[in-house]
Amino acid sequence: MAKIFIVDDVEDNIKLLWYNLEDDGHEVMSASSGQECLDKVLAFNPDVILLDMMMPGMSGSETLAQLKKIETIENTPVIMVSANDGDDSVIETLDLGAHDFISKPFIYPVLEARVRSAVRLKQSQDELAAANQTLATIASTDSLTECFNxxxxxxxxxxxxxxxxxxxxxxxxxxxxxxxxxxxxxxxxxxxxxxxxxxxxxxxxxxxxxxxxxxxxxxxxxxxxxxxxxxxxxxxxxxxxxxxxxxxxxxxxxxxxxxxxxxxxxxxxxxxxxxxxxxxxxxxxxxxxxxxxxxxxxxxx
Ligand SMILES: [Mg+2]
Structure with missing residues (x-):
């Protein structure tokens, strides 16, 4: 089970994804704007973010750029979801640090497979971060007394x-x-x-x-x-x-x-x-x- 954060300005889009992802055993949270996403993201701490490109106010790309500035979120995989699959928007969001891009209308099993792939990436990143933390502790600590070396x-x-x-x-x-x-x-x-x-x-x-x-x-x-x-x-x-x-x-x-x-x-x-x-x-x-x-x-x- 993973924590998936859906960001979309259309309520029906959120509902559809929410039910499917919950059926697959994921924990789901949603936001209906870029700003709401930024307000909620730290508390939810998702494994994957599904981010709509076309939203009034803050666009998907703008939201992505803001997410990448948050230290604890910058490595969370973001899958961009858009009706516009023109090469330019794919290139733009991947260059901004999106993990993947999927066009609407999508076939749910394909989206789910991409979510699974993003979750695997997040899990290996988390394991690597934990291993690095352990190494840093070993490198800085005296093993007998657990004081610093x-x-x-x-x-x-x-x-x-x-x-x-x-x-x-x-x-x-x-x-x-x-x-x-x-x-x-x-x-x-x-x-x-x-x-x-x-x-x-x-x-x-x-x-x-x-x-x-x-x-x-x-x-x-x-x-x-x-x-x-x-x-x-x-x-x-x-x-x-x-x-x-x-x-x-x-x-x-x-x-x-x-x-x-x-x-x-x-x-x-x-x-x-x-x-x-x-x-x-x-x-x-x-x-x-x-x-x-x-x-x-x-x-x-
Ligand atoms: Mg939209």
Whole structure:
């Protein structure tokens, strides 16, 4: 079953198609003008549009041109329906992006076959779009923790850094690292180490805001970029994360352990020209936290 949108200024034409298409199991919606089509199309989100060429007011070609400007509709196949099958109108509408053209009077089974062909096209386009989305997610995500990976973190943060620099807005960076992580792996096995990494991700996600950007940069090291946050605000987030991890017990196969984090926090001062400079400074502060006995937050600029 597909969703078919009929656009025609003649009520009887709509009725005839509507009954036939519904009999074939499709979900149908109609509009009696180009404007009504544009008003209804987003809410209905059709798989195929059957668009009459000759309509008073906005013509079929004009309506088609407008439909092609709507981002979520531009790939929806449009079949033009017209009593005028002159070469010029066929060429014009195909050039405008119509998927197919059928002349009136049409034989219904032929129209239905063309609708099926358009539906197949739409379905393969949707599958391709979904597959591309999956690939994009895989390419940007760390599979163990489902945080962003290093590459995607820098892509997103460079954009945020440019905005902060242009508008002189606050932006802070938190770097964090699990303390004595090697000991967890050595004493309890790598699966327990993985548990610890998942707990870090889970705790960070619970402590940050929707607009903050969390990533696993590699190994047991994570970074958070906090747009519109001062160093004080980001330090409070860092402290919440530190406390939450300190309280957690991780368990696997009947064994349990606890671990802590060291964190470094810094803020954009207006003088930095690259986002990396903030990451490097937060990293130095993180190492100061390690030197000062671990399980603490050091912030500075
Ligand atoms: Mg008409």
């Amino acid at each position: 290093r590459r995607h973190f820098f892509e997103l943060c460079n954009v945020e850094f440019s905005k902060a620099k242009r508008h002189l807005r606050p932006l802070s960076v938190i770097m964090l690292d699990a303390d004595k992580f090697k000991a967890i792996n050595d004493n309890y096995g790598h699966a327990m180490g993985d548990e610890a990494l998942k707990v870090i991700a889970e705790v960070c996600k619970a402590c940050i805001r929707e607009s903050d950007i969390l990533a696993r940069l590699g190994g047991e090291e994570f970074a958070i970029c906090c747009p519109e946050s001062t160093c004080d605000g980001a330090t409070r987030i860092a402290e919440r994360i530190r406390l939450a991890v300190e309280k957690r017990t991780i368990s696997l196969n009947g064994k349990s352990t606890q671990f802590t984090l060291s964190l470094g926090v810094t803020e954009f001062t207006g003088a930095e020209t690259q986002f990396d400079q903030l990451v490097n400074r937060a990293d130095r502060l993180l190492y100061q936290a390690k030197e000062q006995g671990r399980n603490c937050v050091i912030s500075g600029i």
